[in-house]
Amino acid sequence: MTENILNIDYEKYVLANGLQVILYRDNPSPLVAVNLWYRVGSANEKPGKTGFAHLFEHMMFQGSQHIPKEGHFKYIQEAGGSLNGSTSIDRTNYYETLPANSLELAFWLESDRMGFLIPSLTPDKLDNQKSVVMNERRQRYENQPYGLSWEKLFSNLYTADHPYHWPTIGWMEDIEKFELDEVKDFFNTFYVPGNATLAVGGSFDLAKTKDLIEEYFGSIPCGKPVPEIASSAQSLETNKTIMYEDEVQLPRIYLAWHTVRAFDSADAALDLLASILSDSKNSRLHKSLVFDKQIAQDISAFQYAGRQAGAFIISSTAKPAVALDTIREEIFRELKNLVSEGIRPDELIRTKNNIKSTFIFSLQKLDLITDHLNHYNFYLDNPGSFLSDLERYEKTTAGEIMNAAKEFLFNPYVELQIIPKSR
């Protein structure tokens, strides 16, 4: 049953200009989802120029040669669609879901900004979006409790030359300085068809859609090859502790260890480990710190991995009057228990069953499936890896999970303490 459902039937091909195309038909749907991944994220930036991939994503909604400013939103919404874009460390995506009869509209809009962005760029548009992004940074990070923890953690875990050293939103002083010429250069360097993949999901006619894609995207010049990302191997010699005072009532600790890249051999074991540690009431850290001892208000553990590197992170908010040292000690006690006692079969089954359900539940949403085709294509060069991805988890043994814990979580780590501002 699961095998059939997760066997997503798709077709992949490449246009002469290098644009990869993935088509997935799901005909009873009244919708189509168009999802474009550009293989550029904050990891392609340089120190002093951080936040550019994300700011650039904003500029892609400022119109292009044949589309006015805000045109993308106006056209798609008028057609009854929804749209957005997002930037991560590794990639930038743009997506819209539309009634099935408006597929061509998405091709028109996406191909115009892929091929004809530069003539419409103006200094005013850039200044406007710099202000918007600076407010995004204030709203989502600076004015949020614990909002700066992520960037404090990563800028200490990764060396200054590593592409994951800075936050995707960028440093404020870098965002302020970007100039129009840099936007043009960035576009010419990274927004070329050979650096992009167009995934289309939903209800459409296959032959007609292929023709439309060729018409709209085929004539865009292929551009030059994209520069490789230089990324040095990362390791810590000793533990590193950082304290940061913030507008918070309760202190929070973050522990971060270097691990492996996304889809590397230990990646699934680390995901499962994170789940066994913190994904449910019964998970080990939750049960111990939040439920039994009640020294923590919350706890979470996860493997966060991209193309260049990966990290395992545990964060926990202390209850009032509980010291972060106590929290850390308890976390390590549980980690040691886990590697000495082993993982019980019921723990493993529960975790795997939840992962399987999550895979199946996610098939309810067309734009998620379409984005996942691109996700698997990007990391594995195989868009239809839904089933093999699930199998990665199902095949992982308790021993492999313990080995992953032993191999990575007893190495030096970065510890970040966010503590209430002294008054």
Place this chain on the structure above:
Amino acid sequence: MIAMPDRTQAPQPGLSIKYQLPGIEKFILSSGIEIYSVKKDKLPVVFAELIVFSGSRYDGENKKGLSYLTSCLIDEGAGEYDSLQLSGEFEKLGSVFSISSDHDKTIFSIMSLKENFSRTLELLSKIIYKPRFEEKDFQREKKKVIDHILQLKDEPSFIASAAFEHLIFESTCYGYPEIGFSGDLENISNIDVRNFYGTNFLQSPASVVIVGNFNSSEIIERFENEFGNWNLSPERTIRFIQPGIREASYFMVHKENSPQSELRIGHLSKLRSAPDYIPARLMNAILGGQFSSRINLNLRENKGFTYGATSAFLYYRESAFFEISTAVNIENSGQAVKEILKEIDGIRYSISENEIYFAKSYLIKQFPSQFETYPQIAKNIESLLIHSLDLNQLSLYTGRIEAASADEIRRAALENIFPDKMTVLIAGDRIKIREQLKSALNAEPTEVDLYGNPV
């Protein structure tokens, strides 16, 4: 030979789509509980929610937070299972179980694979009928809620909304956050929770919505077995008296050194059942209901004051309010309020045919996409049940939007948006906000605490 597309104009849509709304079947259990079911066969998944019309509006004097705390405790052990065992039973099945609650209602949701639905439902029934409410779970969860309230003091959006909603709803049951106050919680006992559950919760009206892959007669039988003897008593009659509408006024909550200010601007508004709901919705789509509406284009795309700004009519069962919500950099707080007030005035003066065409097209054509996931379908049904509206509203919806005249939409602005009644609340650094409001609007805000009370 591939044709070159004409890039100078937008391609026309293909043949119009004939969209069939999912059919909704209604069943009534012998207890009177109504079940609404929608079948979707593509995936082996079932989603169900039990909606109980009991929420924090029934908290009672000095027990603010009782309903919320109860909702946190219901699944801390049931029947033969203690808290962890119960959670483990759901995890074994890979089923997702959650409880959410607000002022009007408490909702139990389950999503499971088809093969595990029966067992998942059995667990839900156990939770409803055999909750343990043990003292040690009570103490732990109560402490967790109190500590969470402490944490919320750091959340700018919570502070702004809590203060604003108190200013709008004053001392009525909608005028405080449903999580309650720590002072009240300190005095709530496990007996209060048990009593609230027995006399309020279990006797409240309830409805069920099921979406997914199931056999109707089988599932109704299952629900009859589990919930056929629900003790449905007429809803407790707490008479709700609408608070008065305040004249235009400015308020401020201090948040030291905040780089942004959180803005809330609005007033009480008509109930969800008001006859001009549809024209008002169209009008709001033009004013601030989506990305391309006036307020967002002005504040974000023109001025760069914010990452985003929206307006909405928000509906409780017995009251409602209109709210514009945004966060702006602190140095532009005054100008931002000024621009918002300008848009509020403007929507009453003129609405163009183009704007009306756009808003109608947007709302009508996006309608099918609101029925994609099972929880989405259930939410659409739920939102009508909450307001005691007929489910035929769904099939009439797009026709009503089409039929709304320009006059009706313009009238909806005049009859739903009142510039001289706007309550303006800003959460941010006191000194800067005072300067900002003084220079931009010559206004002096009254300082309130995070619950909207004068300091």
